[in-house]
Each structure stands twice: as structure tokens, then as C-alpha cells.
Amino acid sequence: MSGVFYVIGTPIGNLDDITIRQLETLKAVDFICAEDTRVTLKLLNRFEIKKQLVSFHEHSSKNDAQRIVDRLVAGESCGIVTDAGMPCISDPGEVLVKLCVENSISIRVVPGPSAVVSAVAISGLSTRRFTFEGFLPVQKKERMDRLEQLRGETAVMVFYEAPHKLKNTLSDFVDFFGGERKISLCRELTKIHEEVLRFSLSDAVAYYKEQEPKGEFVLVLEGANENRSDDITIEQALEQVNKLISMGEKPTDACKAVAKETGFKKSELYSKLR
Incomplete structure (x- = not known):
């Protein structure tokens, strides 16, 4: 029977943010995959956890990943951590999750802080x-x-x-x-x-x-103004600028206001004013 692959969140900076469940899982797994073993070792030492660390990072090979999966298939359990926060998010652990899915290996998440x-x-x-x-x-x-x-x-x-x-x-x-x-x-x-x-x-x-x-x-x-029409043209934006100018706005202020509403650059609008 295959082991379990645990995706374990860790503190994003303050080690006091560790959770009881994270600590218990780190102690229980057979080995831990870490982005940088030196960083993870500091965490484990802080909480007096002794566990085999296996390096897995962006430069790891397909063979490195397969060796980890082979151990899981053989029945071992593994926890993956990143240097800070949730692993597998903009993180090389994503590769291991995909391999576990392909090999029908059980995956469980032990959530933690997220930057x-x-x-x-x-x-x-x-x-x-x-x-x-x-x-x-x-x-x-x-x-x-x-x-x-x-x-x-x-x-x-x-x-x-x-x-x-x-x-x-x-x-x-x-x-x-x-x-x-x-x-x-x-x-x-x-x-x-x-x-x-x-x-x-x-x-x-x-x-x-x-x-x-x-x-x-x-x-x-901040996102774009939701009231903005996505298909507004530069000509339509300039019409809005000229309308504001006709109402007494200074050209620079009118361009600034319309730029904020439409997504066009203020300088672009100003350069096209006649």
C-alpha cells in the first residue's frame, strides 16, 4: 500500500506561527522534502525534530522526483515543505504533487500561513x-x-x-x-x-x-475600474477628455481622470490632444 504525501505549510517568517498539526505531521512522516535543507533544518532544530531531509528544488531532475515517488509507492510517508509558507504554490513541489496524482498516491494538506x-x-x-x-x-x-x-x-x-x-x-x-x-x-x-x-x-x-x-x-x-468598458477605443477616451476640458477641467487633470477610468496612459491621452 502506498504511503501518504503531506503538503505542509510552515511559518512565513515568525517560527512561533507553527501549528500543532504541522509539528505532529513533521514528526510522523518517514522523510521530508525541502526546497533548501539548511532553512528547514533550522525549523526542525527549533522544535527538536530529527528527520531525514531530501532536497527538492527548481533545479532537481525528473530522476530526483521519481526517486521520491518510488519511496511513496513503496509505502513510506513524506512531508514536503518550502522555505516559507505553503509549498507547491509558485514552488517546485508542484511537480511532486502532479506525480503523486499520476501514481494514485494519497495527498493530504496541512495548511499554514500564506504570504x-x-x-x-x-x-x-x-x-x-x-x-x-x-x-x-x-x-x-x-x-x-x-x-x-x-x-x-x-x-x-x-x-x-x-x-x-x-x-x-x-x-x-x-x-x-x-x-x-x-x-x-x-x-x-x-x-x-x-x-x-x-x-x-x-x-x-x-x-x-x-x-x-x-x-x-x-x-x-489595485485592479482596473470595473465600470470601464474593455473595448473602449483611444478615440472614445479622448472624447471623454475633451468633454471634461469643455467643462472647465485643465487638460492634464482631464487626462489623468480619464486614464484612471479607461486604463490608457495619461501621457498617451495628452499627446493625442489637439
Whole structure:
């Protein structure tokens, strides 16, 4: 009879967030798969758990995965953890889950803290609907294509980002979503230096021109206005701008207001005014 594959959440920063069930499961399994065994060893040592650790990360081979599955098929039980939070979400453990499904191995989840949900909860933005986008693609074309697909997204969008890439990502956000869109930047959640900064995208770009980003970030970005028509043309948007100008609005203010409602860039609208 096959063993059980346990997907075990772990604290996202503060080890005191560990649960009784997580500890009991870590003690009970035959071995533990870890993204970084050094990180997981610190957790196990803190709670005096001695267990075999097997490394499984983004560079692990198909043979590495198969060896783990073979042990499960043989009847051993395994727990998978990531460095922080829920494994198998934007995480190499996804590969093992798929293999377990293909081999009819029982999978059970032992839930724990999630950086995504935690960030959305304290973002100050609408929590009615959100979409998790993980890390944006590194390749420029794929990155631009992804952002273009998200231009009209009305749900709050959640991204992971590393500190050395944050400035470029914020700049890309301004290009695709406009400078007025709200964003909450959640840094080092549950850790000593936890911080949540709430800005417009333009203000976020300006802030990080003066401050060097530190720590891992969860970015919670406001969605597009739900009242916006997805098929509105630039000409229709310009008609709205001219209407506001005819009512006494300054051209820059009119472009800013319409950009926020339509998703077009303020600079794009302003450049096309006659």
C-alpha cells in the first residue's frame, strides 16, 4: 500500500506561527522534502525534530522526483515543505504533487500561513476578488505579454518580487496600469522588519528612487475600474477628455481622470490632444 504525501505549510517568517498539526505531521512522516535543507533544518532544530531531509528544488531532475515517488509507492510517508509558507504554490513541489496524482498516491494538506492571503488581508484594497500572479516572467517579451494580458484585470492582483527587481517592476506597472493605480507593498511579513507601504504607483516609484528596497516583497495591486468598458477605443477616451476640458477641467487633470477610468496612459491621452 502506498504511503501518504503531506503538503505542509510552515511559518512565513515568525517560527512561533507553527501549528500543532504541522509539528505532529513533521514528526510522523518517514522523510521530508525541502526546497533548501539548511532553512528547514533550522525549523526542525527549533522544535527538536530529527528527520531525514531530501532536497527538492527548481533545479532537481525528473530522476530526483521519481526517486521520491518510488519511496511513496513503496509505502513510506513524506512531508514536503518550502522555505516559507505553503509549498507547491509558485514552488517546485508542484511537480511532486502532479506525480503523486499520476501514481494514485494519497495527498493530504496541512495548511499554514500564506504570504499571499496575509498581504491581501492587510493591503487596504478590495478583498472581494484577487488573482495571484506569482513572479513575473524574466524574459522581456514574456513579461510584457503577461502585463498586457493583465491591463484590464478588475480583480486585485498579487505578485511576488525580489528586492533587486522591485524598481524595474514598479516602472513596468506604471507603463501598463498608469501612475494613479494604488499599490500596497508588503515587506518581510511576520518578521522583525515587517512593513506595509501604501502608495499610488507613481509615488511608489518616487519613493524607491530615494530608498533601496530590502527584503522579500508581496505586491498587492489595485485592479482596473470595473465600470470601464474593455473595448473602449483611444478615440472614445479622448472624447471623454475633451468633454471634461469643455467643462472647465485643465487638460492634464482631464487626462489623468480619464486614464484612471479607461486604463490608457495619461501621457498617451495628452499627446493625442489637439
